[in-house]
Amino acid sequence: MNRLNTEPNFGVPGQRHRQAYTPGDDFYDALIQAHQGLTDAQSELLNARLVLLLANHIGDLDVLREALALARQGVVDVDATTARRD
Amino acid sequence: MLKTYTWPRYQARRAPELGAAAVRRVPLVIVGAGPVGLSAAIDAALRGLPVVLIDEDNTVSIGSRGVCYAKRTLEIFDRLGLGDRVVAKGVTWNVGRTFHRDREVFSFNLLPEAGHHRPGMVNLQQYHLEQYLVERAMALPAIDLRWQHKLVSVTPGDDGVALEVETAEGRYALQADWLIAADGTRSTVRRQMGLDIEGKVFQDRFLIADVVLDGEPFPLDRTERRFWFDPPFHPGESALMHRQADNVWRIDFQLGWDADPEAEKDPDRVRARVRAVLDQQGFAAIGFELEWVSVYTFQCRRMPRFRHGRVLFVGDSAHQVSPFGARGANSGIQDTDNLVWKLKLVVDGLAPAALLDSYDTERGAAADENLLNSTRSTDFMTPKSRVARVLRDAVLSLAAEVRAGRALVNSGRLSVPALLVDSPLNTPDDEAFDGWMVPGAPLDDAPVQGADGRAGWLLPHTGHGFVLLRFGLPDAIETTAIDALARGRIAVHPLLVLPPGERAPAGHAWVQDIEGLAATRCDARPGTTYLIRPDQHVAARWRHFDAAAVRGAVARATRQSPP
Numbered sequence: 001m002n003r004l005n006t007e008p009n010f011g012v013p014g015q016r017h018r019q020a021y022t023p024g025d026d027f028y029d030a031l032i033q034a035h036q037g038l039t040d041a042q043s044e045l046l047n048a049r050l051v052l053l054l055a056n057h058i059g060d061l062d063v064l065r066e067a068l069a070l071a072r073q074g075v076v077d078v079d080a081t082t083a084r085r086d
Numbered sequence: 087m088l089k090t091y092t093w094p095r096y097q098a099r100r101a102p103e104l105g106a107a108a109v110r111r112v113p114l115v116i117v118g119a120g121p122v123g124l125s126a127a128i129d130a131a132l133r134g135l136p137v138v139l140i141d142e143d144n145t146v147s148i149g150s151r152g153v154c155y156a157k158r159t160l161e162i163f164d165r166l167g168l169g170d171r172v173v174a175k176g177v178t179w180n181v182g183r184t185f186h187r188d189r190e191v192f193s194f195n196l197l198p199e200a201g202h203h204r205p206g207m208v209n210l211q212q213y214h215l216e217q218y219l220v221e222r223a224m225a226l227p228a229i230d231l232r233w234q235h236k237l238v239s240v241t242p243g244d245d246g247v248a249l250e251v252e253t254a255e256g257r258y259a260l261q262a263d264w265l266i267a268a269d270g271t272r273s274t275v276r277r278q279m280g281l282d283i284e285g286k287v288f289q290d291r292f293l294i295a296d297v298v299l300d301g302e303p304f305p306l307d308r309t310e311r312r313f314w315f316d317p318p319f320h321p322g323e324s325a326l327m328h329r330q331a332d333n334v335w336r337i338d339f340q341l342g343w344d345a346d347p348e349a350e351k352d353p354d355r356v357r358a359r360v361r362a363v364l365d366q367q368g369f370a371a372i373g374f375e376l377e378w379v380s381v382y383t384f385q386c387r388r389m390p391r392f393r394h395g396r397v398l399f400v401g402d403s404a405h406q407v408s409p410f411g412a413r414g415a416n417s418g419i420q421d422t423d424n425l426v427w428k429l430k431l432v433v434d435g436l437a438p439a440a441l442l443d444s445y446d447t448e449r450g451a452a453a454d455e456n457l458l459n460s461t462r463s464t465d466f467m468t469p470k471s472r473v474a475r476v477l478r479d480a481v482l483s484l485a486a487e488v489r490a491g492r493a494l495v496n497s498g499r500l501s502v503p504a505l506l507v508d509s510p511l512n513t514p515d516d517e518a519f520d521g522w523m524v525p526g527a528p529l530d531d532a533p534v535q536g537a538d539g540r541a542g543w544l545l546p547h548t549g550h551g552f553v554l555l556r557f558g559l560p561d562a563i564e565t566t567a568i569d570a571l572a573r574g575r576i577a578v579h580p581l582l583v584l585p586p587g588e589r590a591p592a593g594h595a596w597v598q599d600i601e602g603l604a605a606t607r608c609d610a611r612p613g614t615t616y617l618i619r620p621d622q623h624v625a626a627r628w629r630h631f632d633a634a635a636v637r638g639a640v641a642r643a644t645r646q647s648p649p
Contacts, residue, residue, distance in 0.1 A: 008493035018505060018522060024493045025462050028481070032465060035473045043473035074483045 004066040088377050089298055090332040091213055093145045096220070098234035101251070103258040112138050113433055115249060115262035117237050117275055119143075121152065121212065122401030122418035123268030124219035128166045129426040131228035133620075135433060138260065139229055140251060142236035146216035150296040150378045153209050153328050153336055154412035157197065158503040158528060160204040161622070162423045165549045168222050169204070175218075176210035177329045179309040184497045186315045188366075191485035192495040201603040202531045203543040207412070207500065209309075209330045211296075240265070240278040240397075247396050264429060265397045268418070271385075273403035279394065285387020285457070288408065289343040290468045294380050295356050297335050301372035303364075312367075313497040315467075315482055319362035324467050324497075327363065334377055337363060338409075340467065347381035384408050386461045388453045393446045398425060405453040407460040410467065410498035417456050420503060421449045427620035431644055436576055441645040444511050452504035459499040466496035503528045506623060513617075513626035513639040520609040529555075529622050532604035534583070534597035537590075544583075544604050547597060548618045552578045552640055556631060557605060558612030559590060567633040576640055578617070583610070619643055 010023035017023055035043045055064055103110050114130055116123045119141035127139045155163075155172065163169040184192040196206025223229045238257070239250040247265040251258055267275035276283065304310065312327045314320070323340040330336055339359055341350055349355070356379050364372055388405035392398065401418025425445045431437035469475035484491025506512070506526035513525060523530060532544045547553070559582065560568060571578040582596035583604050590596040599605050608616060608627070617625040617639045626639035 006488035006490045008490055010493070019499065019502060021493065021496075021499055025459075025496065025499070028466075028477075028494050028496070029462055031477065032474050035471065038473070040472050043471075047473070070487070074487055 001062050002060050004063050004070065006070075089375060090334055090377065091211070093148070093213065094217060094220075096144045096231075096233040098144060098254060099232065100255055101232065101235065101253055101258050103260060104253070104256050106258070109248075109259045109261050111246070111261040111263070112136070113263045114138070114266065114429070115140065115247070115260060115264075116266040116268055117141075118267070118269035118273075118401075118403070119216075119220070119223075119231065119233075120147065120268060120270060120401070121215055121219060121415050122422060123266070124216065124223055125162070125166060125419045126266050126268055126400060126422035126426055127229050127231070128219065128223055128226065129422055130430070131223075131226040132166065133426060133430045134228070135426070135430050136228045137230065138232065138262075139223070140232045140235040140237060142234065144233040146220065147212040149380055150211065150294050150336055152212040152215070152412075152415040153330060154416070154500070155208050155210060155215070156412060156416045156501040156503075157202065157204045157206055158501075159416045159419050160208060161528075161531065161545055162419055164204070164546060165423075165622075166222065168218050171218050172210060172215060173204070173208055175214055175331050176208035177306065177309050177331060178205045178208050179311060179329070180206040182311040182313065182497070182500070184313045184315070184495055185317060186482040186486065186495075188318055189486050191315075191482060192492040192497070196500060201533055201601060203533075203545065204531070207311075209328050209336075211330050211334065212415070214331060237269070237274050237278075240275050242279065242395055242397055244395070263396065263433070266422075266425070266429075267397060267399045267403045268401050268422075269403050271402045271406055273399070275397065276389070276399065276403055279397065281389060281394065283387050283389045283404075283406075285385055285406070287383065287385045288464055288468065290383065290464075291341040291343060291345045291347060291350075292382055292384075292409075293339040293341055293345075293350050293356065293359070294378070294382065295337045295339070295360055296330070296377035296379075297337065297360055297374040298377055299333050299335055299364075299372050299374050301369070302333070303335075303367065303369045303372065315497070317363075317366065319366040320359070325363065326497075335374075341381070345381075350381055351379050353379065382409075386457050386464070388450075388457060391446055392421075392449060392453075393442050398429070398442065398445065400425060400449075404449075405457065407456050408464040409460075410463040411456070411460045412498070412501045413456040413460050416501040417449075417452060420452065421445075423621045424449050431576070437644040437646065444509065444645065448504070448506050448509050448511070451506065451508060455504050456501075463496050463498045511619075511625060511643040511645070513635075513642055515627065517629045519627065521607055523608045523616070523624055523627070525624050525626055527624050529616070529618055529624060530604075530607040532599065532607060533601050534604065535586075535600045536597055537595075541600070542597075544597065545622060547581050547595070549620060549622050550579065551620050552576060552625070552643075553618040554578050554580045554636060555583055555604075555608070555616040555618060556580060557583045557599075557608070557610040557614045559584065559588070560631065564631050565594075568631070571633060571636055574637070574640070576644060578636060578640060617643070 116139045127137045180196045236252045241248040247262045249260045314325045326338040328336045392404045400421040481494045568580045615631045616627045625643040
């Protein structure tokens with residue numbers, strides 16, 4: 001059974017980076033840029049569409065179920081403290 | 087007055103140009119005796135270029151400003167002759183720890199490998215650094231250091247720059263063949279020339295508190311930088327703690343844009359904040375005194391071009407970054423490292439003025455990299471929208487659980503030298519090499535033993551001009567060709583890098599690569615040859631020595647027109 005990869009995994013095939021953080025920062029920057037100028041509702045929709053596209057790309061239901069469980073567990077854990085700031 | 091530091095007062099001297107009939111012409115004037123201008127002046131003097139260095143003030147940096155000096159900057163300080171002093175006084179650290187609320191989510195090591203002389207980072211209050219630079223500059227007769235001489239007008243021309251300088255005893259004129267503007271964020275030179283600097287102001291405020299502790303949270307030899315997102319002692323914002331010299335600790339508190347800077351500077355209020363940090367971190371028994379308090383905002387911006395004819399902008403006058411990443415003073419000092427050897431060749435008529443355009447190209451690329459990284463850090467710390475904050479908090483929550491999350495936590499990507507891989511001065515590789523000593527990269531240090539039998543380091547054997555690193559002993563024909571290169575119009579100084587135990591015949595400069603690290607880092611085999619620029623960056627490399635190829639690479643690295 002395939003397992004969810006929870007190790008740092010960003011990169012471009014064939015490229016190397018002097019600083020390990022660079023490809024992850026590139027992705028995060030691109031993600032934030034993708035939300036530029038959107039309303040909160042549009043941003044939520046963008047995130048949802050992105051989840052669905054990436055899930056389809058992964059395809060393997062074992063991996064996806066593991067990701068869903070890990071993501072949900074963290075939300076339940078920190079829910080109480082995050083809520084107070086919004 | 088600080089408890090741990092007394093500011094020196096330097097004497098203004100009467101300018102010899104006052105009342106002179108003719109305007110004096112000098113090869114180089116540097117405006118601004120901060121860390122960047124002083125580094126430029128020392129570098130110029132060491133390379134044989136006399137300097138007039140003017141500054142409107144009469145002392146070193148006031149308050150708590152620059153803190154962190156990166157490995158590459160320390161290597162430059164070694165070349166300038168003050169590396170040991172900075173490292174001895176400063177606090178060495180390599181490990182940074184990042185916390186979210188009360189959990190550690192991420193840590194980094196700036197120098198994960200051994201075999202480098204200098205550590206990843208040294209913390210030192212800016213006033214100490216500037217004082218050491220001033221004392222070094224004053225020991226060099228080629229530097230005419232003028233305190234309380236204020237630049238009031240700059241008129242650029244085709245063959246030089248006309249300056250007017252105001253002093254307590256009157257105004258004088260000076261004609262500079264070349265002008266280096268190291269006069270900071272509000273550069274007089276930049277404004278006088280009507281030049282733009284573009285970018286953005288970040289809508290956030292930070293409180294700085296320097297405190298003297300009466301105890302040690304952790305021992306000096308295990309110093310770490312600590313960064314907190316949303317800590318219990320400062321909910322909803324971030325905070326940062328650095329140890330500096332003399333047990334002075336610098337704590338930065340993010341305040342948010344709406345904070346009232348005056349109210350935040352109230353000493354009782356600051357003391358309460360500092361007390362909360364110490365108590366929450368388990369240091370309730372440690373007392374403190376406030377050394378310094380200020381509130382700052384910052385901008386991320388750069389000039390479109392750093393060279394304007396005979397005026398060269400370095401450091402904050404040319405580019406400004408957020409403080410997260412220690413990329414301000416470090417990048418400014420690296421600017422001067424890049425610029426001064428080029429200027430010396432141009433002044434000596436050994437290279438065309440176009441070589442100075444490569445200063446703009448190379449350090450412009452470095453500035454873009456610094457701006458990108460420091461802007462990203464700032465965006466992570468101060469999310470600009472609701473969704474950005476949700477994503478940031480998601481990263482932090484994942485970071486406590488999986489390594490994939492940790493890789494995205496951005497609490498500052500600390501200053502590393504630019505690789506300059508796209509520089510027109512580089513000669514592209516013809517053969518394959520592993521590792522990171524690509525053309526444009528600063529040469530990695532390595533432990534070596536010199537001909538005198540003493541253990542030392544590789545980098546101090548470079549930097550005085552172009553250096554040819556040749557791995558292994560050359561034969562007689564190669565030796566003749568290498569010797570000829572040393573006598574060229576632009577000298578190339580040979581240095582043989584030999585395996586442990588091997589020695590070169592008399593007449594050669596050589597070192598033994600005692601741990602094999604120079605060869606490993608350069609992916610060198612016997613015969614491998616590197617051309618190292620005067621600023622210790624790699625210009626070219628080959629698997630075999632070829633004198634014509636070396637001459638071609640020197641010509642390329644100095645922008646000689648083709649024969």
